[in-house]
């Protein structure tokens with residue numbers, strides 16, 4: 001909860017105050033619907049932070065994630081309220097729209113010593129499913145390299161605190177890593193992903 005609130009505070013600090021998600025109704029195009037997301041996810045889904053960049057992810061991942069938010073299966077600070085305003089068809093149309101846009105990595109500061117440690121951890125525990133440092137849309141596992149730091153911190157903390165359930169296999173790897181590194185390993189990974197230009 002603490003992390004979720006931190007993210008929400010950050011969003012409000014950035015002036016990203018959300019005004020009711022209204023479904024544009026049947027037949028609206030993905031790009032029309034997608035415009036309402038720009039306040040937090042940037043133009044064409046390339047965020048300037050702190051919300052995640054969603055451009056270029058696979059349509060399947062985007063669609064499933066949105067539906068997961070809507071049902072509450074995937075915990076969120078804001079997205080459940082937003083996703084509830086959309087039908088399956090709306091969500092699929094938006095997913096297709098954002099999947100067709102190009103993923104652009106965020107330019108962020110990072111600690112180079114931590115990033116070096118994080119690189120090793122990533123190779124050992126994460127690369128298998130998050131290929132190309134987590135920039136391969138084909139993986140259906142979300143983007144890591146160049147994703148906004150605050151979002152990664154919040155999401156990883158949610159995974160490790162039980163707020164969001166990672167897949168069984170990911171959980172196994174994550175637990176294995178945490179046993180060795182503690183939370184410091186998560187911080188190192190975040191620095192590594194932020195260092196990827």
Ligand code: HEC
Pocket residue numbers: 007011016017018033034036037038039040041051052053054062065066075076077078079080082094142143
């Ligand atoms: C008020 C800000 C805000 C608006 C508007 C918004 N989002 Fe989000 N979005 C977030 C935040 C914050 C998260 C992280 C999850 C959470 O805590 O809600 C997120 C997460 C997501 C994710 C998951 C990304 C990932 O890496 O797994 C998707 C997909 C998404 N949003 C799609 C959309 C779409 C499509 C719209 C427009 C209909 C939209 N969002 C509008 C703030 C917003």
Ligand code: HEC
Pocket residue numbers: 052122125126127128129130140141142143144152155156165166167169170173174177189
């Ligand atoms: C066995 C495959 C697998 C491994 C290993 C794995 N992941 Fe994942 N990861 C996934 C899948 C699949 C998803 C998307 C579905 C979900 O939410 O569980 C995901 C989602 C994520 C997300 C959320 C992405 C987003 O955009 O919201 C983060 C962050 C993440 N993983 C980080 C890691 C890190 C860090 C490691 C290494 C310690 C790791 N994963 C290891 C399969 C894996």
